[in-house]
């Protein structure tokens with residue numbers, strides 16, 4: 001059976017949802033809903049290192065990518081040691097930053113990831129097995145979500161060890177002075193530019209969407225790593241839409 005990185009490299013469509021609620025039950029429920037992966041958000045959500053590990057445990061064996069709070073060496077090693085399949089690093093605006101993300105996620109000699117004994121290493125019982133395969137299996141995704149990233153996108157996409165570029169349309173629109181206006185021509189043009197550069201470099205493309213309607217055009221354009229919602233929206237909209245149907249009788 002293919003691991004998550006092989007699925008990503010093979011261009012399989014990998015649909016996920018963002019997890020921001022610290023309750024393991026939420027990750028467990030959504031792991032049974034048919035998603036291919038979960039996007040655990042430690043950038044914007046109040047998730048501690050312990051919360052993140054509990055979410056990964058609850059979702060297992062479904063793969064989890066954790067968005068770390070920033071390009072931070074300690075945050076990256078902690079989530080990988082907790083057993084995340086990979087990392088999503090926000091606000092990566094240059095090839096040098098992309099290379100650092102890779103270095104923090106890979107053991108020497110490819111990188112400088114610290115060597116720990118934690119959940120990923122079977123708490124020590126699977127140490128040798130894990131350290132031998134980690135550099136091949138850990139997924140490194142960097143977010144393109146600023147005008148500076150768009151300027152440098154060819155070099156970012158070509159950075160060795162970067163497995164995919166994940167567009168953050170909201171931050172991107174904000175950096176272009178069009179916050180939240182995802183259909184603005186300047187935002188669409190920036191997204192198109194990122195898409196072209198990634199296709200040319202053979203780097204997988206991902207994007208944050210909050211609905212199936214928003215995600216479908218990206219599927220058509222060859223994006224393969226896609227979020228189609230968030231835990232909070234699934235909960236809130238599920239309740240609201242159900243009530244609306246009854247009240248509209």
Ligand code: 3PY
Pocket residue numbers: 143145167168169170171172208
């Ligand atoms: C953005 O839209 O800025 C994001 O990072 C979505 O996760």
Ligand code: MG
Pocket residue numbers: 090145168170171
């Ligand atoms: Mg963002």
